[in-house]
Amino acid sequence: MAEEKVKDEAMQIMGMFQILPRLVVFDLDYTLWPFYCECRSKREMPSMYPQAKGILSALKEKGIEMAIASRSPTSDIANTFLDKLNIKPMFVAKEIYSSWSHKTEHFQKIHTRTGVPFTAMLFFDDEDRNIKSVKHKLLLERTLHSVD
Numbered sequence: 001m002a003e004e005k006v007k008d009e010a011m012q013i014m015g016m017f018q019i020l021p022r023l024v025v026f027d028l029d030y031t032l033w034p035f036y037c038e039c040r041s042k043r044e045m046p047s048m049y050p051q052a053k054g055i056l057s058a059l060k061e062k063g064i065e066m067a068i069a070s071r072s073p074t075s076d077i078a079n080t081f082l083d084k085l086n087i088k089p090m091f092v093a094k095e096i097y098s099s100w101s102h103k104t105e106h107f108q109k110i111h112t113r114t115g116v117p118f119t120a121m122l123f124f125d126d127e128d129r130n131i132k133s134v135k136h137k138l139l140l141e142r143t144l145h146s147v148d
């Protein structure tokens with residue numbers, strides 16, 4: 001019930017914009033769910049933030065693709081949780097591994113897999129350093145394109 005309400009609200013908000021992203025990229029830990037999955041066991045039943053499922057459903061209905069960019073060192077636990085939550089098929093790309101490059105490597109791979117340009121992506125992450133490094137990468141990409 002609450003999920004439907006969030007979904008309707010998200011659909012309404014998206015309806016107010018003429019330009020929407022083609023792909024929305026989500027972090028996992030403390031973005032989709034309120035914990036670090038490396039500190040949990042695969043046997044547990046995870047739960048997401050209360051609004052997460054409704055937002056994912058709205059994006060899906062709107063035809064906006066979704067992907068995951070996570071630096072979790074335990075991709076097996078993350079994947080098990082995505083399975084248990086029945087949301088795994090919603091994502092066109094799942095990049096889950098620790099990396100020193102923050103998430104620029106993750107984004108490069110998402111771009112290669114989907115063909116979606118960085119300028120048509122929207123990124124949600126609770127950590128500033130990830131957003132900053134990806135933003136820097138996007139700006140660099142734009143600059144390179146304008147030089148071409």
Ligand SMILES: [Mg+2]
Nearest residue numbers: 027029030126
């Ligand atoms: Mg996080």
